[in-house]
Amino acid sequence: MNDFIIILFYKFIPLADPKAVADAHRAKCAELGLVGRMIVAPEGVNATFEGTPASIEAYKEFLKNDPMFADVVVKESAGIGQAFPKLSVRVRKEVVTLGAGMFDVAKETATQLPAEELERWYENGEDFVVLDLRNDYEVASGRFDKTIDPKLANFRDLPAKIAELGDLKDKKVVTVCTGGIRCEKATCLLKREGFSNLYQLKDGIHTYMKEFPGKHWNGTLFVFDNRMTTDVVPTENKVVVGQCFFCEGPTENYYSDDRTRPSKKVLCCQDCYAKNGSHLRTVN
Numbered sequence: 001m002n003d004f005i006i007i008l009f010y011k012f013i014p015l016a017d018p019k020a021v022a023d024a025h026r027a028k029c030a031e032l033g034l035v036g037r038m039i040v041a042p043e044g045v046n047a048t049f050e051g052t053p054a055s056i057e058a059y060k061e062f063l064k065n066d067p068m069f070a071d072v073v074v075k076e077s078a079g080i081g082q083a084f085p086k087l088s089v090r091v092r093k094e095v096v097t098l099g100a101g102m103f104d105v106a107k108e109t110a111t112q113l114p115a116e117e118l119e120r121w122y123e124n125g126e127d128f129v130v131l132d133l134r135n136d137y138e139v140a141s142g143r144f145d146k147t148i149d150p151k152l153a154n155f156r157d158l159p160a161k162i163a164e165l166g167d168l169k170d171k172k173v174v175t176v177c178t179g180g181i182r183c184e185k186a187t188c189l190l191k192r193e194g195f196s197n198l199y200q201l202k203d204g205i206h207t208y209m210k211e212f213p214g215k216h217w218n219g220t221l222f223v224f225d226n227r228m229t230t231d232v233v234p235t236e237n238k239v240v241v242g243q244c245f246f247c248e249g250p251t252e253n254y255y256s257d258d259r260t261r262p263s264k265k266v267l268c269c270q271d272c273y274a275k276n277g278s279h280l281r282t283v284n
Helices: 018-032 053-064 115-123 155-168 181-192 204-211 270-279
Strands: 005-012 037-043 043-049 075-080 087-091 110-112 127-130 143-144 174-176 198-201 217-219 254-257 264-267 281-284
Touching: 005 053, 018 037, 018 043, 018 053, 018 087, 018 174, 037 217, 037 264, 043 053, 043 270, 075 204, 115 204, 127 155, 155 181, 174 181, 181 198, 270 281
Parallel strands: 037 087, 110 198, 127 174, 174 198
Antiparallel strands: 005 043, 005 075, 037 043, 143 217, 254 264, 254 281
């Protein structure tokens, strides 16, 4: 049994009083000794927490007993006990920043494609492409077969990239992201922009990797905590697809490159880190 568990969940739901929701969850997490991050906005919530198995179960029960969040899908993976430095629960304008206006996500989002259906598409040789809506540095260490990477420095860059994706408007497209939240919102925009055969991977890459480890996914999964990457579940014959920024050798080690402002995350092998460490620092 793991000493610590990390959970990830989100839900788009209109909240009349985001501050009250934030205050309630902050208090519960503090009571249970959870650490991590939660964003609460008028459009819903987005959270990832770490705690002991007992504290995580108690928090899940807290969610289950709230009618607003009783049906939320909670994804779990092994923790390390130091995935987050503290507890942060904040109120913001958006739970994930796209900056493209308001959407009725429940009505406008694309059809959700379960992990088992995507696996069937791969096995049957269906004609489709995977549009990865994560940041470019996330895609660098792991991605699906048939992936198209729009090279997003940030999720909010997507509206400006739409024109470059015009040749996909009539193709069968499956959007993917870590847990599903970015796809839910982005596909609203893509549908408005004329993408006519659009799907989103239900519950994100994390769920697919758990259900089909090592199948049609190459590399590891970037996560926004001190682990930096996770294989979700152990995988035999894993292939490292990440390439060192300096020598292009295989690696899955992330660092922050401080030569630019804001700094950017890069992959770097141990040998090149020893040579270039003056401007690289461990991501935290």
